[in-house]
Each structure stands twice: as structure tokens, then as C-alpha cells.
Amino acid sequence: MDKVIIAENLSLSYKEFETIISKASFAIDAGSFVFITGASGSGKSTLLKSFYGAIEPRAGQLMVGGVKMSRISTSKLNFLRRHIGIVFQDYKLIKEWTIEKNVMLPLIISGYTKDISSSQVQKLLGHVKLIHQSGKFPLELSGGEQQRVAMARALAHNPILILADEPTGNLDEYSSQVIWNLLEGANTQLKTTVVVVTHNIPSSITVPYKHYHIEMGNIHEIA
Amino acid sequence: MKSLKNHISLIIALFTVLFSVQIYVAVDRTIEAYENRLKNDYSIIVVSNKTLSAAEFKAMDSIIERSESIATDQVLERLQGEMSKKNLDLLKLTLPKFYRLYLSRFPTPQEISKLQKRLQKHSSIERVEGYAQSHDTVYKLMLLFKDVVQIFSISIAAVTSLLILKEMRLWQFQHAERMSIMALFGAPVWLRSAVLFRLAIVDAIIATIVLCLAFFIIEQYGWMDLLLRTVGISIELFDFVNDAVRSLLIALGVSIVLTLMIVIGNEEEE
Numbered sequence: 384m385d386k387v388i389i390a391e392n393l394s395l396s397y398k399e400f401e402t403i404i405s406k407a408s409f410a411i412d413a414g415s416f417v418f419i420t421g422a423s424g425s426g427k428s429t430l431l432k433s434f435y436g437a438i439e440p441r442a443g444q445l446m447v448g449g450v451k452m453s454r455i456s457t458s459k460l461n462f463l464r465r466h467i468g469i470v471f472q473d474y475k476l477i478k479e480w481t482i483e484k485n486v487m488l489p490l491i492i493s494g495y496t497k498d499i500s501s502s503q504v505q506k507l508l509g510h511v512k513l514i515h516q517s518g519k520f521p522l523e524l525s526g527g528e529q530q531r532v533a534m535a536r537a538l539a540h541n542p543i544l545i546l547a548d549e550p551t552g553n554l555d556e557y558s559s560q561v562i563w564n565l566l567e568g569a570n571t572q573l574k575t576t577v578v579v580v581t582h583n584i585p586s587s588i589t590v591p592y593k594h595y596h597i598e599m600g601n602i603h604e605i606a
Numbered sequence: 607m608k609s610l611k612n613h614i615s616l617i618i619a620l621f622t623v624l625f626s627v628q629i630y631v632a633v634d635r636t637i638e639a640y641e642n643r644l645k646n647d648y649s650i651i652v653v654s655n656k657t658l659s660a661a662e663f664k665a666m667d668s669i670i671e672r673s674e675s676i677a678t679d680q681v682l683e684r685l686q687g688e689m690s691k692k693n694l695d696l697l698k699l700t701l702p703k704f705y706r707l708y709l710s711r712f713p714t715p716q717e718i719s720k721l722q723k724r725l726q727k728h729s730s731i732e733r734v735e736g737y738a739q740s741h742d743t744v745y746k747l748m749l750l751f752k753d754v755v756q757i758f759s760i761s762i763a764a765v766t767s768l769l770i771l772k773e774m775r776l777w778q779f780q781h782a783e784r785m786s787i788m789a790l791f792g793a794p795v796w797l798r799s800a801v802l803f804r805l806a807i808v809d810a811i812i813a814t815i816v817l818c819l820a821f822f823i824i825e826q827y828g829w830m831d832l833l834l835r836t837v838g839i840s841i842e843l844f845d846f847v848n849d850a851v852r853s854l855l856i857a858l859g860v861s862i863v864l865t866l867m868i869v870i871g872n873e874e875e876e
Contacts, residue, residue, distance in 0.1 A: 435790065437790075457795075458794075460792070461789075461792040461793070461794055462792065463792070464789075464790065464791055464792030465791070465792035466792075467792075469790055469791070475787050475790065476787075477783075477784045477787055477788075478783075479784070480784075488787075488788065488791055489791050489792075491797075492788070492791050492792055492793045492797060
């Protein structure tokens with residue numbers, strides 16, 4: 384089976400002599416659903432950041448989508464990011480753009496025509512049950528609605544990999560369920576690899592998944 | 607509304623830069639016109655014991671544009687009653703030739719001094735009067751005026767630069783979030799900063815149009831033109847083709863440099 388993410392003796396740190404992840408080795412299969420758990424400050428978000436190139440490996444090797452993440456060039460990183468969908472805990476929506484344009488962002492970046500982008504966005508907004516809100520701005524929506532918009536944006540360009548950092552951290556039950564359903568749907572129907580960083584794995588999850596836990600800078604798989 | 611306010615701040619800053627540049631250009635034109643007027647009024651008197659042609663004078667110094675012989679008939683006519691015709695004819699033969707020399711440009715006091723020395727070296731020239739004293743006063747006044755305008759323009763440029771820097775920081779702050787979100791989804795730098803460049807270009811065009819309008823109004827009222835005419839100067843304060851193009855290029859240059867600084871600053875932060 385193809386590997387989307389391969390880490391070999393991966394060490395991550397923000398400052399020298401302050402290792403957050405130490406010599407981690409693991410591989411994530413294409414089309415798999417993975418949870419990464421750990422206590423607050425354990426380094427799970429840092430690990431996720433390394434997957435989309437926001438932090439470079441201090442030591443060891445990290446390959447994402449076949450791209451080596453150490454000393455990666457800007458153009459290569461941009462290319463890789465165009466094939467990844469990211470969901471953040473704080474949504475990271477562009478406040479001055481409408482919901483429709485926010486969801487359209489990855490399609491604009493990938494150079495899709497307006498017609499294709501529009502129909503894709505309408506479809507996704509339908510999935511997240513926000514079609515009637517498409518003309519609104521992010522700050523006019525609730526937290527749950529904003530996260531659903533962020534989820535639609537992450538799915539817009541049919542990415543090979545979805546990275547979600549505490550996607551339901553601050554959400555109500557309904558919005559959380561919509562998010563989990565979408566992540567499961569992307570994994571089962573589109574065979575998209577999903578990596579979710581979270582405190583707790585929801586009991587409602589129906590897809591088979593892998594579980595990695597981070598403790599004291601070490602990452603280990605939980606059977 | 608907030609965005610409009612930001613636009614206006616940049617447009618005002620750009621307009622101030624353009625306006626101060628245009629004022630400097632207009633003052634420079636005024637000084638040039640005044641220099642030209644002074645040059646036309648200014649001449650050097652040369653006394654020579656033999657006839658000298660214009661070519662001979664030009665060969666002495668390239669600054670000499672033309673020479674004019676000063677007629678002595680009027681002086682001799684006045685002496686007709688007091689002297690015999692024989693003495694008058696003798697005087698006519700021995701009387702030196704007087705020339706008025708006009709220069710190609712308004713000279714500096716050093717140039718006058720050099721020119722005087724050069725003319726005096728000529729064997730047939732007996733005396734040179736450069737009116738250096740009065741020339742020096744006018745010239746120094748003009749230099750003082752030029753310096754004052756220069757200091758004034760630099761002060762305006764400094765204040766405006768501070769305004770633009772402040773505006774730049776505001777832009778950087780406002781657009782950093784959007785640009786970093788776009789970067790997370792793999793947008794190349796040109797796409798991330800396209801909006802900034804578009805805004806900068808639009809603001810530069812608007813600032814140039816406002817400048818053209820301002821000078822159109824100034825010219826329509828005509829008080830500036832009237833003021834200049836009272837000192838015998840007629841200049842074009844604003845050339846609606848060349849000056850407008852130059853102003854647009856300056857505005858575009860300033861705003862594009864400003865945007866590039868924001869983009870580079872944002873890249874470094876990432």
C-alpha cells in the first residue's frame with residue numbers, strides 16, 4: 384500500500400535544545416484514517432504542522448506525498464499544499480471574503496475556471512448545510528458554521544490528504560457531527576487520507592482508523 | 607468604510623509626494639525662466655583698441671553667445687560744439703571700440719571672474735566691466751531661494767515618507783492574515799499579493815488624477831499665473847502630458863515599492 388506520510392527518526396523543535404517530537408518513526412497509508420492524540424502541549428499540533436511544512440524537521444526525515452520536507456523550496460511546498468486540505472481549530476477563514484469565496488480559495492489557487500469552482504462550491508455548501516449563507520461573511524456565522532465552511536474549503540479541491548487540527552474542539556454537537564460525517568465521507572467515498580489531531584476520539588466514528596499517541600515527545604501506535 | 611479610509615490615507619500620502627515633486631519642478635521652471643530673463647538683461651562691457659568680430663569673441667570663451675557694438679556717435683555729437691572738426695576726427699580715430707557681450711546662460715560669479723581674466727588676456731582688449739557686484743547679489747538671492755525651496759521639498763518628502771511608512775505598516779498588518787491563509791493553501795507569492803498590487807496601482811492612478819485636477823483648478827483660477835507675470839515670468843506650472851505621465855510613474859513606483867516591501871516583509875515573517 385502507498386504511504387502518504389513517512390517519518391524516520393523525525394525530531395521537531397521550535398528552539399534548539401528543546402525537542403518537542405523526538406526520533407519518531409511511522410508511516411501513514413494512503414486512504415487511511417488516522418487519529419493523533421496526546422495531552423495539551425504534547426506536540427501533536429506541531430507534528431501536524433510539519434506535515435504541511437509550517438515547521439521543518441530538526442533531524443531525521445519526513446516525506447509527505449512523496450516530497451521531502453527538509454529544506455523544501457517554496458515552489459515545491461506550494462505545490463504540495465495545493466494537494467492538501469487543512470482544517471484548523473481557529474478556522475482561519477478570510478474575514479473580508481464571503482463564505483462562497485472562502486470555500487473557493489483552493490480552487491482559485493489551483494486555477495479552476497469560475498464555472499467549475501462555482502458549481503463545486505455550491506455542492507460543498509449544500510453538504511455542510513450552509514448554501515443559504517453563501518453570501519455572508521465569516522464573522523456573521525457561529526463558530527460551528529465557520530468550522531463547517533472551513534471543512535468545505537478543505538474538501539473543495541479533492542485533496543489527497545486532509546489534516547485536521549482539533550476540528551471539533553469548540554463546536555456544538557450538531558456541527559461536530561457534520562464535521563465527522565464529512566471527514567468519514569471523504570475517507571470512504573473519495574479515498575482521501577485523513578489525519579486528525581484531537582484530545583478525544585469520538586465514539587461515533589464508524590470507519591476503521593489508526594491511532595497514534597504522543598507522550599513526552601515520543602509517538603507510539605495504539606492498537 | 608475602513609478600507610475606504612485606508613485608500614484615502616494612501617491616496618493623500620501619494621498626492622502629497624506628487625504635489626511636492628510638482629511644486630519643486632514648477633519652482634525649478636520658474637528659476638530657469640528667471641535665469642533666462644536675467645541672462646537676457648545681463649551683459650559685459652568690453653573696451654577694445656581695435657575692431658573685434660563676434661567670431662573672435664566666441665573663440666575667447668564658449669559662454670559668449672553674441673556681441674553688440676556700442677555706437678559712439680551720440681558721444682561725439684555732444685562734443686561737436688566744444689571741439690574742432692579736426693580734433694573730433696582725430697578723436698574718432700583714436701576712440702576705442704565699445705562692445706556689449708551677451709552670454710548663452712546666466713553665469714556664476716566664478717564664471718564671470720574667469721571670463722573677465724580670459725578677455726583681459728587678449729592684446730587688443732583694454733578694459734572689461736562685468737558688473738560683478740550687482741550680478742553677485744542677484745545670483746546669491748537666487749541661490750538662497752533655490753536652497754529654501756529644496757529644504758522645503760525635502761521636509762515635505764520626509765514627512766510624507768513617515769506617513770507612507772505608517773500606512774505600509776497598517777497594510778502589512780491588515781493583509782498579513784489573509785496572505786498567510788492563502789499561503790497555507792499553496793498560493794504563490796504573486797497570487798497572495800495580487801490584491802495588494804491592484805490596490806496600490808488603483809491608488810497611484812487616483813492620486814495622479816487628483817494631482818491633475820488640483821493643477822487644473824490652480825490654472826483655471828489663474829492667480830498663480832498672474833503672480834508670476836508680475837515679475838515678468840511666464841511658465842507652464844503643469845504640463846498635462848509630460849508632468850502627468852511623470853507623476854503617474856512616480857506614484858506607481860512609490861506604491862509598488864511599498865507593496866513589495868509588504869510582500870517581502872510578509873515572506874520573511876513566514
